[in-house]
Structure formats: C-alpha cells, structure tokens
Amino acid sequence: MVGSGESLTRSGLRGREAELAELHTLITEVPRTGSGALALIQGEPGIGKTTLLAEAVTTARAAGFSVGLGKADELHHIVPLSSLAASLLHGEQPLLSGDAFADLTRNQDQRIWLVERLAEAIEARACGAPVLIGLDDVQWADPLSRFALRQLPARLRTSPVLWLLAGRPDPAGPAEDILAAAAEALATVTVPLGPLSGAAIRQLTDDTLGTAVDERVRDLLDGAGGNPFLAVEMLAGLGAAETSGDLVPPTLVVGVRGRLRSLRPDTLRFLRMGAVLGRRFSLHDAAALCGQPPATLIPALEEAMCAGLLDDDGDDLVFRHDLLRQAVYVDITPSARKVLHREAASHLVAAGGRPIDAVPHILRGAEVGDVECVALLRRAAEDVLPVTPGLAADLMTRALELVPPASPLRFEVGEQAIRYLTQAGRSREALSTGDRLLACRPPLDVFSRLQAALGGALWNMDLAEELRRRTESALAVEGAAPEAAARLAALRALALSRGHDLVAAREAGETALRAATAIGDREAHVLALSGLGEIAQNAGENAVALEHFARLSTIEPAFLPEEIVAHLHLDDFASGGRLLLRAGDNAGKTRQAMLLWAQGQHDLGLGRLDDADAGFATMERLEDDVQVPVQQVNARVIRSRIALLRGDRDAAREHLAAARRRLAAKPNPGNTAAVRFLEAVHAEADGDVGLAVDKIRQVQKQGVLMRWRLLRDWVDTAIRMALRGADRELAEDLATQARTHAARNPTVPTATGVAAQALGLVTNDLALLEESVALLAASPRPLVRAAADADLGQALLAAGHRPQAVAALTRARGLFAESGAHAAAARLQRDLDAAGAGGGRVVTRQRPVQGWSALTASEQKVARLVADGHTNRSAADLLFVSPHTVNTHLTSAFRKLGVNSRVQLANLVAALPDPERTGE
Template structure:
C-alpha cells in the first residue's frame, strides 16, 4: 500500500478488494453508457488512497481509457492550474500539448474561457475513447484547478469522462466544494477508506517480509492502527534491522511516523540534511536546488542522494526527486526547528528565483518565510499578483493583502502596494474590503500624487458598489487638490463623468466626459481612455441617444475588446440586428479576452429582440450560471426580469412568479436604481396580469420616479405595455406621460424604426386613434422586432373591432397571432385568438409543448441534439449555430433531461430512430 515496490512486494491489493471493485464497476459504467461520473477516495494520510487510485487507473487503462494522472502538491497549491497540469499533460497521448497548455495558463482574462478550452480538449478525446482524469491529494489543489474541477464534470457529463480524486478525510475543503458543485447532475461515488483489518495487515506483513508472521511482529503491527503506510514502514525497518533485535522498542522508536524516524537516524548527517532541504522545497524538488540549500556543490551531494534513494525515502524520476509518500516528507520536515524552517523557506524562495522560477512558483515559500520589511519578498508578491490576476483574482488579492502587511505603515512604498491591493480586491469582487483598505491608506495622509492615485483606484470599487454620489464627491475632491500625474488626472476626470451619468444633468455629464476623453487622448493613458469612452457611452444611453451610444461603444471596443458586448447591444438599440449578428459571430471566434457572461447577455438580447424566446431564455440561464461561477453579479436581476416576462408570454405563470421572486431577492443584494426600477416594472406586469390595476399603476409610477435615465433604458420597447397598464388602471395622466416619453425618444432617434413606431403606437393607445395605430404598424414594419410588431398589431386589431371594421381587424389580429406563435409566445397568441371574432367560442390551441420526449424540445434544442448526434462537439455546434458553446451546453442539458438520456451515444441512438423532419 506504499505506492512502490521498494518497501512492499505486493501480491494483490490487500484489504481494499471491495473498494476496487466498486471503482471498477464505475469504470465499466462510464465506458458502457458513455456518460460521465465522479469518484472521491477519502481517508486519512497513509491509509492507501494513492495505491487504490493507482490500481483503478490500471483497470481503466486495461479497459481502453485514455488516462491523465496528476498529483497536487502542498507547496505548489497556489500556482494557477498546476494541479491539473499533470492530468492533461500526462501519458503518451496527453490531452493537451505543452504549448497549448502554456497558452491556456498564460494570462487570459477569463477563467470561464480557460475551462471551456480544457473542456473542448477533453470532449474531443472522449469522442473516440473514454477518458479518466485522476488527481491525487485534491486537498492541495490550486485555486484555478479547483475552479475548473467544479465546472468540468458537469460541463462534460454527457461524455464518457470519469473523474477520480483522492482527498484527506474531512467534511470541508476543496473535495467537498467539488462534490457540492457537481451536485445531483452526474453520478458521484465517495469511497471512504478506514483502517485495514488485522487479516489484511497480516497479509501485508507476509508480502513485505516474504515469510510467515510471528506473534512478535503481529504485536508490533498493532501500533500501526490499521494504517497500511505506517505498517509498511515499520516492516521495512524490521526487515532492515534483521532478526537480531530483541525488543520492539529497539526497532520502532516512538513518534509521528515511528519507522520513518528510526530509519532517518541511521542515515549519515549529510543525507539527513539533504532530505531536510528537499522537504523544505516540497514533495518534488530538483537535485541542484536541494544541494544549493545545503551550501554544497552538487557533486558533494551525490552520496546523500544515493543513500536517500537506496533507503526508499526518495524516488528519482529523472527531472526531479520525489518523496515516496507525503508522510515521509512531513516526518522529515517536522524535525526541522520552526525558526529554521522560516529561514530556509525564505532562502529557498531566493534560490528558486535566481534559478529562473516565476514569482508565483515561490509564493508558498515567501508566505512561510518572509518577515516585515522584506522588500524583495514584497516585490515578488506584487509580481506574482500581477501574473495571476487575470485568472485567479482572489489569489491576487490575498497575495497583495499579505504584501501590504510586510511593508511598514505609511512608508512611500506602503501606499503603492496598497493601491495595487485595492485594484486586486476590486477585481476579485471584494469591494467592501477594497474600500476599507483604501480608506485606511488615505487616513495616513499620503503624498498628493498618491492621494489621486488611490482615489482613482477606488473609482471602480465605488462604481461596483453603486455609490455614484460618493464617487463624484471623491473624484471632484481629488481633482480640486491637484498634484496628480496627468494620466491619473485623466482617470479621475473620466470617473467623475461616469458618476455624473447617473445624475439629472446629462448635458453637464456629457461635457465632463468629452473633457475627460480629450485628457485621456493627450496623455495616452489607455485606462483613462477606456473609462472616458465608457462614461460617454453610458451618458448617451441614459439620454436616449442610441446612435451616439453606438459610436462611443464602437470606439471603446476598438480600444478594449472586452467591451465588445456593449457594442453589440448598442447595435440592437438602433435596430441594426444584422451587424449585431456579425459581431456575435466575430466574438465567437475570439472570446479569450471577452467577458463571457456579458457576451451571453448581448446574445440573449439579440435573440429576445428577434423574437427567439427559447434561445433568449437559454442565454440568460447560461449567463446567470457563469456569473455565479465567477461570483460577479452584473445582469442577473435584469435577466430574471426578462425571463419572467418570457414565461408570461409563454403562459407559464408558475415560472414567471419564481423568476419574480428571484429578481426581488437579487435586487435586495444589489439595490441600485436600475435594478429597483426593473423589478418594479415586472411587479407592474404581474399585478396587471393578476387583475390588480391599482397596484400595477403604482409600480409604473415608481419606475418613472426612480430617475430620468431609466425611462430610456428600461421602457424603450416596453412602453406600449406600460401605457395599456396605465389606461386599464384609469390613470390617463400617467398614460400621457408615457406617450410623451416615447415621442421624446423617437425625436432623439428618428432613424430607428422601433423608436418612431412605438411613439405612434403609444400615442394611438392614449387617444384611441385608429389612424395613429395604423401608422404605428406601418412604421414598425421596418422594425426587426417581431414581438413589438405583434403587440402593435394586436392593439390595432382591437381598435378596428371597436370601430366596426371587422375584416381589417381580423387581418391585423391574425398577423399578431402568427407572430406570437412563431416566437413561442403561446399565451399571447391564445389571448389574440380570444380577441378574434368567434375566437372565444372555440378552444384556442395553447401551443404549449409537452414536458417529455422529442416533441418537448425547443427548435434550438432539436438543432443541438441533431448536431451532437452527428458527432459535433459543443464548440463546433456553437460555430454552426452562431451561439456560445455555453449556450449549446444549456440546450444539451435540457434536451438530455427531456429525453431521459444520459450520454451522447444514447442521444445519437434516439435521434437515428426518429423519422426525418
């Protein structure tokens, strides 16, 4: 059970036969069904987890699996993706080439992007052969690997991929996080290893000693407590000592790992010192690094290496030396005095950096060995934080927090380190901590230039916290103090303009933004340039000037491609969905630098605008999941509001109420004016549907009062419904106000058919003017938004009926019903059917899909199912459908649930059995 044949000549797996068979059954199931699964082997150190994993891997290889095996390391648990590196680079046919893996780990701006690339590589391999990915000691997995392990099993649950992890006993930590994330979405087995039975220990002893076991040895082994590793080490010590020893005490000294310490005492001093230096470096280390820490040339440490390998303490893997078991390393490590450990870790960090290692590779040593005032350690921590910020912002924030602790308070460098800490904390979503850190720094009265830098760094924090008035106050104070570098002044000016975008005087905000943009261009500061263009885009949207907003966001995405989604949404605001479609296709080709969740928001808005309700709902579901994954909530309230409205259009009142409840809960956590207004409007729609007109009108009033800019951003295409609510509630003044609002918006956007058509539609509703409603329908004929057109046709048809123009009314209502039906708005279509003359006397087809079987699938789910059945991966299917691979995964998950299948193979068989459409 020790993991090598050096101290155990094993004749079969002693005492773990049942557990191995359980894992073998899972291996067979994954290969047979073609669906994924996860197993966790859990137990105390030395209990045999690694050996059982090794045996399971051998079984999987014999069954034809493509196998990747890795082991997390206690002293490398901070290096991004280091734990999964061996898994995907392992074996004769690695899942990724070294170059491809380097590209993945080389600083892309999205953890989601990285996980998707890994998923594609694994999915591609699993298309031809089942895959096993095994990670030993998951409790020491680095944060990015843990993040990936929480996403990948469910992402790949429809492929034959078996995840096999081992972890120390306990209910908390990475192993439990992964199990919780996987949840009920795929089969999970937990194999708990307890102490070996006396019989198994006896068999183990016989294997090791190659002889029968007498009572003296049996008594000795009772001290192992059923732990196979300790038993093997005791037996190895017994075998080494020979049969001349008289008492167990002479063979097994007391201690944590009794047999290990006994063997260590028999080593030459130089060998023990070499092992101790290796233990400081980690479970795996380079020979020359350990020799250097010993203060001797490499040649002088050869004898120590030979003795350590010969004693079965180290394995020589060619490129590095590895302690044969973590307990061996720990037994060596704990015998080093604590004060010496700290010094040795610090020395190790310096040695490794000098040898060319990256700062992040030595961070674990710095955290153990750096003392306050260690400027070199601070510099290395700052460099490491910069390197990992794009993919593990939480780790970057932790490193900078520690760096700040190492710098004496109020030194000039303390403020610079603090500024970087604020930025990292903000990127990690720890905004309150960032603000508290910044305010503490400011309380020590930094130099004037640093005062401006700190306030500029806090700008993003305050914006994220929706403290726009505080942002305005601080930026104006910093600008008034002066003394900041020109580029910092440009950033402050841009942040001030951004804060003003939420105010009432948008003309002043625009002037401030233009001035900030000029300053940014003059200084050549990219950050200031991005902030100024972002502010101007926000101001234009809030002013209802959609063409100008498009200009600003187009310029912004040219400077920073991560703002590509904003440009796509801006195209939609001017009814240019064709360009939006092209930009989405372009974004799909190069998503590495984009914000994946925001791109899904843009895609969802595209589908919603074009009346593809099923696709829009899937996009928003996926977007919310991705925001949850990275723990950054931006559009979740708005997404739930839209999903609730989609559910109402479909006729699913239960889902609509569920989304409303979720939107309210999310708004409570982020109660900014936009979220509040969106939820209030949704409440108005629900109240109207529930026959509570007064409450509906009250909510619309609240929306109007939240802020002038919300009129343009929230009710742009929904103002017709708001007017109807006002009229049904008997509030003609509110209806007039809403119609005037729509006309004002049309005046600002005369070239946008939706804007001009909605204005005529709203006014026609208020005045009950059939001519105006006919004009609205004519104007909206050029709008690409079928749901808006259908709603206008509905109101025209009703007005024509009231005017006695039956034939024309039927024509208008028939157009509306067809448009609603085509979009999947079955409840709206049914309502129009009831409005048709004679429609109330015959049963209107609900259009509702069944909940199970092929007929239950949406059109997009069917397309995805057929493509996957043909052998497409999520990525290639997404390219053909011009959607995100994440959305394909959402469609596929839904299709699997409705069809009651668990793998791509089962799906392919089902699809092949269907008649051609």
C-alpha cells in the same frame, strides 16, 4: 530491506476489495453508457488513497481509457493550473500537448474561456476512447484547477469521462466543493477509506515477512491503527533489522521518524533541505540550500533512496509519501524553517524560476520589511491576475502586510492591491483597504491616485453618488499628477451618468475625454468613453452611445458586448450579428458573460425566445462561476417575461423570486426599477391592476435612467396598465417619454413606431395605431410588431371594423406563435374566436414537459447535431451560438428526454420518425 518495492505497494490493497469493486463498476459503466462520472476517494494520510487510485488507473488503461493522472503539491498549491496540468500533460498519450496547453494559458483573463477550451480538448479525445482524469491530493489543488474542476465534470457530463479524485477529508475543502458542483449533473460516488481490519494488516505482515511471524510483531503492528502506510513502514524497518541479525529494537517508534534515525547526518540534512522545497524537488535546488555542489550529495541521495524515502522519476526527486516529507519537515525548528524557505525563494528566482514558484516559500519565510519579497509578490500577482484574480488579490494583500507602516512604498503597493481586489470582485475589501491608506494622510499626489484607484470599487458597488463626491473632492485638491487627474475626471463623468442632469454629465465626459487624449493615458481614455457611452444610453441617444462604445471596443476589446447592444438599440441587428460572430472567434479577449448578455438581447429582439432564455440562463451561470454578478437581476426579469409570454406561470414566478433575491444583494436604482416593473406585469397577470399601476409609478420615480433603459421597448405594456387602472396622467407621461425617445432616434423604426403606438393607445386614435404598424413594418423586432398589430386589431374591433381587425389580430397571432410566445398567441386566438374568425387557427397548446416534443426548436437542433457526432464546439459553429449556450440546450434536452449520454441521445434520435429526426 524493503524500500519502495512493488510488493508493498501492491499489498497496500489488502482489505480494499469493496472499494475496488465500486471503482471498477464506474470504469465499466462510463464507456458502456457514454456518460460522465466522478469518484472521490477520501481518507487520512497513509490510508491507501494513492494506491487505490493507482490500481483504478491501471484497470482503466487496460479497459482502453485514455488516462491523465496528476498529483497536487502542497508547496505548489497556488501556481495557476499546476495541479490539473499534471493530469493533462503527463503520461504516454497526454490529453494536451505542452504547446497547446501553453497557448491556452496565454490569454487575457478568461477563466471561463480557458475551461471551455480544456473541455473541447477532453471532449475531442473522448470521441475516440473513454477518458479518465485523476488527481491525487486534491486538497492542495491550486485555485484555477479547482475552478476548472468545478466546471468541467458537469460540462462534460455527456461524454465518457471519468474523474477520479483523491484527498483528505475536509467538509470545507475543494474536494467537497467539486463534488457538490458535479452532483446535480452526473453520477458521483464518494469512496471513504477507513482503517484496515486486523485481518488485512495480518495479510500485509504475511506478504512481507512470511507466515512465521512472531506474536510480538503482530502486537507491535497494532500501533499502526489500521493505517497501511505506517504498517508498511514498520514492516520495512523490521525487515532491515532481521537482515542485520538484530532483534526488534525496543525503541522502535511507530511511523516514520524511526526510519530516519539510522541515516547519516549528511543524508538527514539533505532530506531536510528537500522537505523545505516540497514533496518534489531537484537535486540542484537541494544542493543550493545545502551550500554544496550537487555531486557531493550523491552518497546522501543513494542512502535516502535505499532507505525507501525518495524516488527518482527521471526529472525530479520525490518523497515516496507525504507523511515521509512531513516527518522530515517537522523535525526542523520553526525559526530554521522560515530561514530556509526565504533562502529557497531567493534561489528559485536567481535560478530563473518564475516569481509564482517562489511565492509558497515567501509566504512561509518573509518578514515585515523584506522589500525583495514584496517585489516578488507584486510580480507574481501581476502574472496570475489574468487567470486567477482572487489569488492575485491575496498576494497583493500579503505584500501590503510586509511593507512597514511608515514606508512610502506602502501607498504604491496599496494602490496595486486596491486595483487587484476590485478586479477580483472584492470591492468592499478594496474600499476598506483604500480608506485605511487614506487615513494615513498620504501626500496630495498619492491621495489623488488612491481615490482614482477606488473608482472601480465604488462603481461596482453602485455607489455613484459617493464616487461623484470623492472624485470632486480629489479634483479640488491641487497636486494631482496629470494621469490621476484625467482618471478622476473620467470617473466623475461616469458617476454623473447615473444622475438627473445628463447635460452636465455629457459636458464632464467630453472634458475628461479631451484630457485623456491630450496626455495619452489609456485608462483615462477607456473610462471617459465608457462614461460618455453610459450617458448617451441613459439619455436615449442611441446613435451617440454607439459612437462612443464603438471607439471604446476598438481600444479595449472587452467592451465589445456594449457595442453590440448599442447596435441593437438602433435596430441594426445585422451589424450586431456580425460582431457576435467576430467576438466568438476572439472569445478569449472579451467578457464571456457579457457577450452572452449581448447574444441574449440579440435573440430576444429577433423574437427567438427559446434561444434568448437559454442565453440568459447561461450568462447567469457563468456570472455565478466567476462570482461577478452584473446582469443577473435584468436577466431574471427578462426570463420571467419570456415565461409569461410562453404561458409558463410557475417558471415566471420562480424567476420573479430569483430577481427579488438578487435585488437584495445588489439594490441599485436600475435593478430596483426592473424588479418593480416585473412585479407590475405579474400583478396585472394576477388581476390586480391597482397594484400594477402603483408599481409602474414607482418605476417612473427612478428618473430618466429608467425611462430609456427599461421601458424602451416595453412602454406599451406600462401604458396599457395605466389605462386599465384609470391613471391617464401616468399613461400620458409614458407616451411623452416614448415620443421624446423617438425624437432622439428618428432613424430607428422601433423608436418611432412605439411612439406612435403609445400615443395611439392614450388617445384611442386608430390613425395613430395604423401609423405605428406601418412604421414598425421596418422594425426587425417581431414581438414589438405583434404588440402593435394586436393593439390595432383591438381598436378596430371596438370601432366595428371587423375584417381589418381580424387581419391585424391574425398577423399578431402569427408573429407571437413563431416567436414561441404561445400564451400571447392563445389570447389573440380567443379574441379571433370571439370575433367569429376562428378559421386558420394556429395551434398554441403548451409544450409537454417530457419527450421529444418537450424540446424547444433550438434544443432539437442541438440534439440532432450532437446525435450526428458533433462536439459542442462544432455544433456551436454551425448554429452561430456559443459552446456555453449549446451546453445549456443540451443539458435541458437530456433532462427532458431522460437520457444521460450522447450514445443514448443518438439512439433516441435514430428511432424518431424521419421528419422529426431530420427536422424537415
């Protein structure tokens, strides 16, 4: 009898020569080029995907690859990282040790951080040998593995890593999603497997039964439809029949069910219990469902293995193919399946399993009113929230559905669902869930808790006025618990931070903070400090904002980016830089995208335009990855201004268009004002001063919030537009707000210097412009200093003070050029030429598009380090930036240089002249 014998497994490759050759080409090319690639093997169940994947893995091992091979499981498709873990932890030389993997998954929420650490581990292994990571049945990959697989191939494109995925066709499935994410970054191949040809099926028949095969058998095999698995199963059945001396039974059923009819009832029952547990299961768990001691099932196990239905891998029993498991499973009546899944869930938890391991069975077997299942879903959701908030939200939504409508538990579960939906970025769903619960007229204390839980969703949706209305309504109702009342008060202060009366907002925030401190409620404390920090920042009180954000980040490290930016507003870039380094060492505890926002602001302030642009681009990508857009509009506005300073009008327009698209998705007042300001800058650059002035007026109408947050360092630009448009009233209003801002920040050189510059522009006062340059000498912001020098130079030229004008314009030109603001430097060079002072000119020609000279200074540094053998992590440590930013620089460098791997990059750098190669 043929069971799981090697001959049939091997013969499953009949008719797959072309597909094998395609995979062999990739196995050869990846180590030769040193760059990554991805192949997706697709086909219906039983078509030979697993066999082809196994053959490719064997070939890769023989070629010197380090191999990690895993298989996703239908009944474990929600356990975080379970699918990819199999690829990384199994094999003779696992890519990650079990301890290292466990350490990665302990961190609080950081999907991005987790993926980066996985990338570093794989990258390190790839330095010594090419790596193959294979995953079978990718259609069942868990959400976190899918997230990682969307990021890792592109992140590791510059290393010799081959990704081999196998799965069923599904245009909307995870395989296509992963393939699309990788397609722009590395070579991708789809290997579709169709039915085997008649000739290949005949070869399978000859391999198994010999060449003298009855024509009736060949006709019967036509019923396999070219599916090698079904053909092999039929041949196994024929082999058994011939061994027993019987002719081919006329009732033979094509496929798997015919294989089961000869089994003893006890064996079939055992197999059915195993099928409920999943493709992989333990004898102990199956025995528990059978209600028998494991020892009594040994005869059934032996019969199932002899029949070629099960394998034993030393740890678990495994159905030899998914079709085998499914054929057994569908023979169980639907009502019995539900009962068995429910029993399986109870057994797994009672045996010490994690709640998440029981969840697949709960989802198939729980009914409304099953309180135990509700409790298990809540525990599982809490466990997975840090790494897969979307899954946690799904589990809580299901838990809420299982609670009877009249049960008091419904409000408790609903509150948890609201919070998890909000954390998953599904704020609209959280709001609708909360409103449905509120419509049920909950008790007053529950009403207050639900309104407090909805605060995060309303804030994320930029519904500050609605948040204020709801919190005030809830606070007006007696009966709220102290914790709920404190959180509502803090949320109210947060909502008021977006209003016009910041004095009242501050009083509300301080009251909320006292209440939170008095009762010791951490959530209320965090909300109150966050609100006070926002209020102070919106009022332009930078030192006060820093005080609140520093206290906040001490309580909750995730808010460290806010503290860093608050230091920058005080011109304290030294402290901001130290905190960035500290945050990099503890990146698993903070928000990666917001940390990149802080890094970008730091680089922008110091005039490192290339680094700032790369940082904001990386931040936007990470926000897209986690689908939580926060700073994307502002990032595009800044990147557009950077492009204009560089002289890249096409890129500037692309960023403006992107900012408008993102504004449509998140049209809050701040985003609206930021885009209007950018439109003013573009209008002026296009020569439409009237439109520019109109846009600035629109910005001013947004209120005090915009005055401090948007025009803190750009007010001089807005004043110049107003003066060119002959709107003196607008220019004076802008100068007044700059003066007010300076009065609130008297120790900040940038604030005091910009205020003098603004008033000097409005009054055309040389003395004030000279004072602004003197004050700004202490500012760490070179672009601000350059703008003030340029204004002074222009005024001195107009007053006929040519030598002093040339000195000021020359200083400004140099500062712009050093920062990479080549277009701004070129404009000043033209002014100097017109003044007859063209000597000592700074070369400001636009950077080429391709080649080594096309690389920014930061890209060249990264390229040299990587060419010397550094990983992204070690290069990041040397450059004091994040590995994500290094990856952005490296990807850009590869594109400009036309290379696809670190090997090619190293060869290119080695061929450069010595000064360019060493960066001297």
